[in-house]
Amino acid sequence: MQSIVSLVDHLSNDLEFKIVTGNTDLDNIPFRGITPNTWMIYKKNVHIIYLERQKISRDQLVILLNETVFDLVYINSYLSKYFSIIPLALLNKMRPETPVLLAPRGMLGAGALSIKPLKKKLFILFSKLRGFHDHVIWHATSAQEKQEILNVYPNAKRIEVLANIPKTIQAAARRIKKPGELNVCFISRISTKKNLYFALECLKACRNSLINFYVYGPIEDKEYWSTCEALIKDLPSTISVTYSGVVQPDEVGATLNKHQVFLLPTLNENFGHSIVESLQSGCPVIISDQTPWTDVEEFKAGFSIPLTKPTEFTRALEMFASFDQSEYDLRSKGAAEYIREKLKVQTTVDQYKKLFNDNIKN
Secondary structure (H helix, E strand, C coil): CCHHHHHHHHHCCCEEEEEECEEEEECCCCCCCCCCCEEEEEECCCCEEECCCCCCCHHHHHHHHHHHHCCCCEEECCCHHHHHHHHHHHHHHHHCCCEEEECCCCCCCCHHHHHHHHHHHHHHHHHHCCCCCCCEEECCCCHHHHHHHHHHCCCCCCEEEEECCCCCCCCCCCCCCCCCEEEEEECEEECHHHHHHHHHHHCCCCCCCCCEEECCEEEEHHHHHHHHHHHHHHCCCCCCECCCCCCHHHHHHHHCCCCCCCECCCCCCCCCHHHHHHCCCCCECCCCCCCCCHHHHHHHCCEECCCCCCCHHHHHHHHHCCHHHHHHHHHHHHHHHHHHHHHHHHHHHHHHHHHHHHHHHH
């Protein structure tokens, strides 16, 4: 999770972190170079325990809570059974006096809640009846996400709004752009929420351009990917699609530098690290209006478009394809300048220090 990596890297000189996580990613392949189920040193003041799947249980979490010294808990999820729901239930019972910061990570947005909605509605009802979240400090990463929290939990007692701390990616050297051609990328998990199928439908409607579309990311939902593959086979000959696998975090910048536009019609993003990294690299974006970056068009950094207007996504793609070098350079420069102005990294780091320290002291 890039959000946590950046948080730890910027704050570990001032705070001690003990991180509990699993030992696999979405591919279920154990990470190399680690010893599972034991505390490991990541860097000064940062210890991590990577639990094997068979060790991730309520009983193991009870042991960790009893044996680990901590002053504050940061929960990086809303609906994860073993990394949000059960830990919060145990903390409410075992350590009710310990402050808990909970970051829902976009899971309370309308788009996210529309996926498997019955199960989520039942959990929300249960949590309200039991006062499950009554004492958490909600962490929203934007005003939009704060409103999403209030839409679901109107009686939330405290919501802190602090943007994520992004890693820094240098803008690419000048990208060569020919009119009538476009090199587009999608870097994200392949799942319903990220809306790749919608992106492919918008590309299918492009008739006046040669577009190469590169898809990067883990296949989280194999059935969803199968529907995407079927649509790919039905695309016109002017649209080429290549699935290029998973991009490692330290390769994202170099990958973005190969492309001219980043396309992500997501159902919901509370921050969108890949969007930020694309803008930092000077790669304009075509995104939905379900992210914090809804004003990119004003700064010639790309387009933010409602999902109810798929023809506008197609129009934006064809517009970028039509640009010559000078027109594209203007947008590329606009992307880098836009995000540089939006992100005040040191100010955000200082705000996190204050948030954690103030609650630890209390």
